Amino acid sequence: MAYAERVSDSMSAPSASVEPSTVAELGESAVLARILPRLAPGDSAILGAGDDAAVVRAVDGRFVVTTDFMVHGPDFRLAWSTPFELGWKAAATNLTDVAAMGARPTALVVAIAAPPTTPVAVLEGIADGLREGLAHLAPGAGVVGGDLSASSVLTIAVTAFGDLEGRAPILRSGAQVGDVVAHAGVRGDAARGLRLLFAEATDASGEPDRELAAALRARHPELIAAQLAPSPPVSAGVAAALAGASAMLELTDELARVAGRLAEASGVGLDLDSARLGDDIRLALAGAEDHGLLATFPPHVTLPAPFDAIGLVVDDAGRLFVDGAPVAAEGWDPYAGWDGRAG
Amino acid sequence: MAYAERVSDSMSAPSASVEPSTVAELGESAVLARILPRLAPGDSAILGAGDDAAVVRAVDGRFVVTTDFMVHGPDFRLAWSTPFELGWKAAATNLTDVAAMGARPTALVVAIAAPPTTPVAVLEGIADGLREGLAHLAPGAGVVGGDLSASSVLTIAVTAFGDLEGRAPILRSGAQVGDVVAHAGVRGDAARGLRLLFAEATDASGEPDRELAAALRARHPELIAAQLAPSPPVSAGVAAALAGASAMLELTDELARVAGRLAEASGVGLDLDSARLGDDIRLALAGAEDHGLLATFPPHVTLPAPFDAIGLVVDDAGRLFVDGAPVAAEGWDPYAGWDGRAG
Numbered sequence: 281m282a283y284a285e286r287v288s289d290s291m292s293a294p295s296a297s298v299e300p301s302t303v304a305e306l307g308e309s310a311v312l313a314r315i316l317p318r319l320a321p322g323d324s325a326i327l328g329a330g331d332d333a334a335v336v337r338a339v340d341g342r343f344v345v346t347t348d349f350m351v352h353g354p355d356f357r358l359a360w361s362t363p364f365e366l367g368w369k370a371a372a373t374n375l376t377d378v379a380a381m382g383a384r385p386t387a388l389v390v391a392i393a394a395p396p397t398t399p400v401a402v403l404e405g406i407a408d409g410l411r412e413g414l415a416h417l418a419p420g421a422g423v424v425g426g427d428l429s430a431s432s433v434l435t436i437a438v439t440a441f442g443d444l445e446g447r448a449p450i451l452r453s454g455a456q457v458g459d460v461v462a463h464a465g466v467r468g469d470a471a472r473g474l475r476l477l478f479a480e481a482t483d484a485s486g487e488p489d490r491e492l493a494a495a496l497r498a499r500h501p502e503l504i505a506a507q508l509a510p511s512p513p514v515s516a517g518v519a520a521a522l523a524g525a526s527a528m529l530e531l532t533d534e535l536a537r538v539a540g541r542l543a544e545a546s547g548v549g550l551d552l553d554s555a556r557l558g559d560d561i562r563l564a565l566a567g568a569e570d571h572g573l574l575a576t577f578p579p580h581v582t583l584p585a586p587f588d589a590i591g592l593v594v595d596d597a598g599r600l601f602v603d604g605a606p607v608a609a610e611g612w613d614p615y616a617g618w619d620g621r622a623g
Numbered sequence: 624m625a626y627a628e629r630v631s632d633s634m635s636a637p638s639a640s641v642e643p644s645t646v647a648e649l650g651e652s653a654v655l656a657r658i659l660p661r662l663a664p665g666d667s668a669i670l671g672a673g674d675d676a677a678v679v680r681a682v683d684g685r686f687v688v689t690t691d692f693m694v695h696g697p698d699f700r701l702a703w704s705t706p707f708e709l710g711w712k713a714a715a716t717n718l719t720d721v722a723a724m725g726a727r728p729t730a731l732v733v734a735i736a737a738p739p740t741t742p743v744a745v746l747e748g749i750a751d752g753l754r755e756g757l758a759h760l761a762p763g764a765g766v767v768g769g770d771l772s773a774s775s776v777l778t779i780a781v782t783a784f785g786d787l788e789g790r791a792p793i794l795r796s797g798a799q800v801g802d803v804v805a806h807a808g809v810r811g812d813a814a815r816g817l818r819l820l821f822a823e824a825t826d827a828s829g830e831p832d833r834e835l836a837a838a839l840r841a842r843h844p845e846l847i848a849a850q851l852a853p854s855p856p857v858s859a860g861v862a863a864a865l866a867g868a869s870a871m872l873e874l875t876d877e878l879a880r881v882a883g884r885l886a887e888a889s890g891v892g893l894d895l896d897s898a899r900l901g902d903d904i905r906l907a908l909a910g911a912e913d914h915g916l917l918a919t920f921p922p923h924v925t926l927p928a929p930f931d932a933i934g935l936v937v938d939d940a941g942r943l944f945v946d947g948a949p950v951a952a953e954g955w956d957p958y959a960g961w962d963g964r965a966g
Binding site for chain 2: 327331332333334335336337338339340343344345346347348349377380381389390391396424425426427430432433440442444451452528529530620
């Protein structure tokens, strides 16, 4: 089922549970018994959840691994995101990191720390979002294990694995002068969505508001989805590797900042073409959380879909340009970017 | 360097930093630049931290994986544990889960979410504890990647990997009637340590107290270390597999509860011998967090060190006995076991 249908489903019929119950009332074992059947271990699981550890296939004798936190407050607001969206986004962001190495995602492990008062339906929704996000973005990949803990702050930690299928990983350091700079995914939509949420889905005191968010979602479904439940181009990672990408990075941070990192690691400059960056160039460069892929390809390579050429690799080590004019990388810091609120 | 020496070092000279500084003051990149040099990627890393994901060797085409949270409040108190101990314990508990499959630990990824006001020295201490815990308990294993996030609650998520070296994983379900029940590790010491901390290292209002904890540590170094920085028998996992263990589980939870799980999964009964359980049988059975290994071995196998025989596998499916008398499994639930305090 596609993301939009599932969100619509989950909003009209929030939970299958008859009795409302919290994780503390139900206890760890009963909560796990409600969550695990909603998750599939996937094609790479040799041994899934249920013992001290899982066992996962690593066909070529290596595995790609990345880990990422989503924390209530700095990373999401419960008044804005549905549990389904939290699970979907946790899967999507980690799958993109695996894809950015040129690997095919194989499996996740998921650790959740939740306040004792958390309704079990919230964890069920997160599990549903994980499952559907995996099915949509990385068919065949599954959840092979996890952990359930108590905390005063809802926190989700996903660790994702991938298979390089015998290829070398695509590093940030391989770009060569003369290569084409290419981008896959949306540009600026996640930032537009977040700006709308802060502008139009907060109450008079600035707190996130659930009803205002629902109304906003109806008006701007694509921009809100880009922020709350992104659908990054996960399969484009393997396609880029097969096409011969020389370097690749994932775009959690701003395009300008990530391009700067690639330029610095590769000892080259990147010159982006403003005509390829859309109507709002500033937002395309400085909007974070799009979770697209930035890659470089040798000249004359036919770019695999959905990559677009957006510039050229030039000879000025570590520097970023737009239409030949130098640009500063703008960055977001997790400690500077959070106002301390939850919501 | 052994655990005791390092704790003593870290208590007399808390940090090499001249200026006190928080993670928010320093910013993510500078914090990572202070932490990463304290960690080694280990022998199994093909590509360590620094790109979108790491690449790890999985020589036999499979890897073992386990993930676990440590959350300020339910899982540790900052007034009791040093940062070094937090890092050591995060490594130790996850390494034991890998060992309990009969695997050799190869690598960890570590995600840390910390309040913006956290001194960088705390994260440096956690990194030092991770490094020394790995060096002491699983030489050759290293930290291949991680994530640093903001949260109002200090939270550490470790995901650990292991190599089965061509062997089948040792499951909880393989015990056979007539097998010997064996145990490796301390029995009840972690619970004794925790009981002492609550009894003698809290102030008049019940809050954890740093100075009382330091005094207690001097009086009962082994029991406090068993709770705050355990040294589980990690290498005994591979030794058990090589000796032909038929089933194995890790002892985060109480011996009685874990024995019950093994009995149920294997469709057998376990009859423990009280004479082998030490002076305080109740505590040996009901004390959690010892992080030892419970295994069963076919009769006539010479038990590998440091396993001790503590009972026999009998014919009463799913039941636990001591000296032939039925015993109830006592358990701890993360949501029931936490009073909501941090400290």
